[in-house]
Each structure stands twice: as C-alpha cells, then as structure tokens.
Amino acid sequence: MPAYEVGLFNPPAPLARVSLRNRLSGRIVHDVPMLIDSGADVTLLPRASVDGLDIATDPNIRYELMAFDGTTSTAQAAELDLIFQKRIFRGRFLLTHQEVGFLGRDVINHLSLLLDGPGLLWQETQRLEKEE
Numbered sequence: 001m002p003a004y005e006v007g008l009f010n011p012p013a014p015l016a017r018v019s020l021r022n023r024l025s026g027r028i029v030h031d032v033p034m035l036i037d038s039g040a041d042v043t044l045l046p047r048a049s050v051d052g053l054d055i056a057t058d059p060n061i062r063y064e065l066m067a068f069d070g071t072t073s074t075a076q077a078a079e080l081d082l083i084f085q086k087r088i089f090r091g092r093f094l095l096t097h098q099e100v101g102f103l104g105r106d107v108i109n110h111l112s113l114l115l116d117g118p119g120l121l122w123q124e125t126q127r128l129e130k131e132e
Contacts, residue, residue: 004120008100009035014115014122016103020045021081022053023090029053033100034084036113036122039068040104043082043089044096050078063094085111085124 005015014036021028032049055078062074075094082089089107096102112127 001116001119001121001123004122005033005035006120008033012120015100016084016122018101018103019083020049020053021083022055023079023081025054027053028083034103035100036108036115037102037104038108040102042106043093043104044075044098044102045078045082045093046099046101047095047097048099049101050080050095053078053080055080057095065094082107087111 004012006012016034016036017031018034019028019030020032029049029052032046057076057078062076065073065075077092077094079092112125113122114125115122
C-alpha cells in the first residue's frame with residue numbers, strides 16, 4: 001500500500017506515481033507525481049513531465065477550468081497515454097504548471113481505490129458488488 005505524501009501536503013494526501021507515454025514515438029516518462037483527487041472532474045498533468053515527451057500542443061486551443069472557489073483559468077491539452085495501476089488511459093489530458101498533477105474522476109472512476117486516511121495509506125482494491 002503506498003503511503004500518503006507527508007512532505008508536500010499538510011494534511012498528508014494520497015499521491016500516486018504514473019507513467020506518461022507519447023503514442024507516436026513510444027517515449028515514456030516514469031514516476032510522475034499525481035494527487036488522487038476525487039473532487040476533480042478531469043485529470044491535470046504536470047506540464048514539465050509532458051514537455052519531456054516532445055508532444056506538440058496547439059497554443060490556440062485552451063480549455064476553461066473552474067476551481068472549487070469559483071476562480072477560472074485556462075489550460076492546454078495533450079494527446080497521450082497515462083499508465084496507472086497497470087491500466088492505460090488514452091486521451092486528451094489537460095496540463096498544469098504545478099509540479100504535482102491531479103488524477104481526476106475521468107481516470108479514478110475506472111478504479112476501485114481504498115483511501116485509508118487514519119492509516120495514511122491507499123491501495124487499489126477489488127470492486128464491490130452493488131446491492132439491489
């Protein structure tokens with residue numbers, strides 16, 4: 001079970017490490033830090049990690065983001081593969097200038113994750129069956 005990150009976040013938070021892959025060249029960047037953020041609609045990748053893949057982004061296409069406090073900003077996007085928990089998520093991901101990215105519900109809703117706050121650990125679990 002990976003431990004929550006205690007050095008970057010106060011209080012500690014669940015931090016995953018993912019790999020990013022350029023679909024055309026196959027070039028990969030490993031160990032990209034991503035906060036597991038169930039409050040984020042979409043995933044945001046650290047721009048510095050994506051820049052290492054030599055993926056072209058269109059500077060004329062920007063997406064509007066709204067933070068939890070209502071402030072807005074814009075972000076560019078990149079087409080690539082995000083590899084997390086032995087799964088490949090292919091698509092267009094938004095970019096952030098922060099050192100740590102955010103794994104949003106567009107990715108984490110495909111996984112069953114246990115966030116053990118008191119134990120400061122997280123893990124992927126077996127999917128629970130719905131009761132009818």
